[in-house]
Amino acid sequence: MSVTEEKLKAPSEPLFSKKNKRLIIDPLSENNPITIQVLGICSALAITVQVEQAFWMSVAVIFVMIFGNLVVSLLRNLIPSRVRIIVQLVIVASLVIIVDEMLKAFVPDVSEKLSVFVGLIITNCIIMGRFEAFAMANKPFPSILDAIGNAIGYAWILLVVALVREVLGSGKIWGASIFGSNIPDENGNLSGLYELGYVNNNMMILPPMALIVVGIIIWIQRSMNKGLVEEN
Amino acid sequence: MKVNKDGNGYTFAFSIILVIVVGVILSSLSIGLGPLKKANVEVKKKMNILSALGVESTRKDGVEKYDQFILDSYVISHDGVLQENLPKEKQAFGLDVQKQFRDKTISLADRLYPIFEADKDGEKLFVLPVVGKGLWGPIWGFIALADDYKTIVGTSFDHKGETPGLGAEISQNFFEDRYTGEQIAEAGIFTPISVVQNGSGFEEQKVDGITGGTITSKGVEKMVNETMRVYYKYFSKNK
Numbered sequence: 001m002s003v004t005e006e007k008l009k010a011p012s013e014p015l016f017s018k019k020n021k022r023l024i025i026d027p028l029s030e031n032n033p034i035t036i037q038v039l040g041i042c043s044a045l046a047i048t049v050q051v052e053q054a055f056w057m058s059v060a061v062i063f064v065m066i067f068g069n070l071v072v073s074l075l076r077n078l079i080p081s082r083v084r085i086i087v088q089l090v091i092v093a094s095l096v097i098i099v100d101e102m103l104k105a106f107v108p109d110v111s112e113k114l115s116v117f118v119g120l121i122i123t124n125c126i127i128m129g130r131f132e133a134f135a136m137a138n139k140p141f142p143s144i145l146d147a148i149g150n151a152i153g154y155a156w157i158l159l160v161v162a163l164v165r166e167v168l169g170s171g172k173i174w175g176a177s178i179f180g181s182n183i184p185d186e187n188g189n190l191s192g193l194y195e196l197g198y199v200n201n202n203m204m205i206l207p208p209m210a211l212i213v214v215g216i217i218i219w220i221q222r223s224m225n226k227g228l229v230e231e232n
Numbered sequence: 233m234k235v236n237k238d239g240n241g242y243t244f245a246f247s248i249i250l251v252i253v254v255g256v257i258l259s260s261l262s263i264g265l266g267p268l269k270k271a272n273v274e275v276k277k278k279m280n281i282l283s284a285l286g287v288e289s290t291r292k293d294g295v296e297k298y299d300q301f302i303l304d305s306y307v308i309s310h311d312g313v314l315q316e317n318l319p320k321e322k323q324a325f326g327l328d329v330q331k332q333f334r335d336k337t338i339s340l341a342d343r344l345y346p347i348f349e350a351d352k353d354g355e356k357l358f359v360l361p362v363v364g365k366g367l368w369g370p371i372w373g374f375i376a377l378a379d380d381y382k383t384i385v386g387t388s389f390d391h392k393g394e395t396p397g398l399g400a401e402i403s404q405n406f407f408e409d410r411y412t413g414e415q416i417a418e419a420g421i422f423t424p425i426s427v428v429q430n431g432s433g434f435e436e437q438k439v440d441g442i443t444g445g446t447i448t449s450k451g452v453e454k455m456v457n458e459t460m461r462v463y464y465k466y467f468s469k470n471k
Contacts, residue, residue: 046396078237078246079246080237080238080242080243080247081237081238082238082243083243083246086247087246087247087250090250090251090254091254094254094257094258097258098257098258098261101262101265101269102265104265104269104272105265105268105269105272106268108269108272108276108291109291116393116396
């Protein structure tokens with residue numbers, strides 16, 4: 001990572017040079033913040049019961065991440081090093097409040113669904129991690145790319161986990177039933193798969209299953225790319 | 233001029249400027265979006281009142297349906313006396329019962345209690361707001377009372393930040409429905425409804441609590457009983 005970062009400081013490189021592209025592509029799989037760096041697990045666990053929640057959480061994180069990295073990168077030469085962590089916190093906290101206010105004003109239903117979790121974006125380790133590790137040492141443009149890469153790397157894992165949990169746990173995608181109805185109608189009949197005896201796996205709704213799903217994704221990822229497996 | 237970025241002066245100056253800038257941005261955003269947020273909260277309140285009546289509504293038709301179902305609204309005092317000629321912010325819909333509950337300068341005896349009179353399928357119902365304390369913050373809701381002045385026909389509870397999956401379950405239909413059919417009075421005397429842990433909720437005057445949400449469930453119990461006692465004072469006098 002540090003080699004890439006140093007090379008980035010070299011002057012006059014094309015906007016979408018190979019290195020810049022890597023900034024976006026690396027975090028999607030090879031250096032994914034959740035599955036490889038194992039950061040931001042807390043929200044992957046809390047907010048992945050339904051795809052809709054996970055989607056809005058992802059949108060909020062992408063917004064906070066991009067603007068946060070941009071602001072930190074613009075201020076990187078001005079921020080006094082002794083208080084840099086506090087400054088980063090102030091920036092991420094303000095961005096989160098902006099997101100929260102926007103959600104309350106324009107999509108109040110989503111705001112109600114996410115409730116306290118929007119505030120918890122502040123504690124998402126990925127964001128503070130990228131501020132400190134990348135934006136503090138890089139120019140604005142690469143910082144934005146890095147933010148997009150990491151936020152999307154986070155988002156797709158969140159959405160996949162949410163999809164697995166919502167389909168298996170509630171038999172729904174984005175709130176719409178896909179296996180028929182498991183609520184008896186007036187005659188006490190179920191419909192679709194439920195009629196054949198299928199039952200939703202309620203365990204998938206419980207938080208520990210999010211970790212197990214993330215674990216399975218990590219397993220698949222590492223068996224496809226042996227380079228990720230640690231020596232011992 | 234070369235500035236020493238590690239000096240105390242610079243650090244202080246930077247922090248102060250940052251905080252002022254951030255403060256200005258956030259407060260102007262909050263004020264700017266204020267009317268939109270307020271409108272959303274009002275629609276939500278109307279939806280909650282309708283929900284206690286068992287009327288489904290969305291953010292789009294909430295206002296319209298409210299006007300259709302709610303016929304009259306008025307305010308009573310803590311002693312159960314009808315209040316008249318109140319300023320606008322103290323009239324039934326404008327009255328913020330949650331703020332009143334939080335405000336330590338308003339004594340219990342000075343609290344006001346709104347009543348919303350509704351007509352659903354030709355039946356007269358009363359919708360009564362309740363406010364209380366959960367584990368992490370305020371809880372509130374609406375209770376719909378039948379026109380025998382004692383039978384609960386529907387409830388709708390909500391909370392600020394109870395734990396999802398535990399205390400937050402009070403806002404789910406399965407819990408709200410447990411109050412349906414309970415009676416707040418017997419032979420003209422107020423009777424409290426208790427929230428129980430031992431699964432005996434099927435008995436009269438008892439409602440099953442939520443596993444893992446004991447403090448929130450007990451908060452609901454206290455909220456419902458304390459408020460219903462006041463309303464019953466009014467209803468028993470004005471049947």
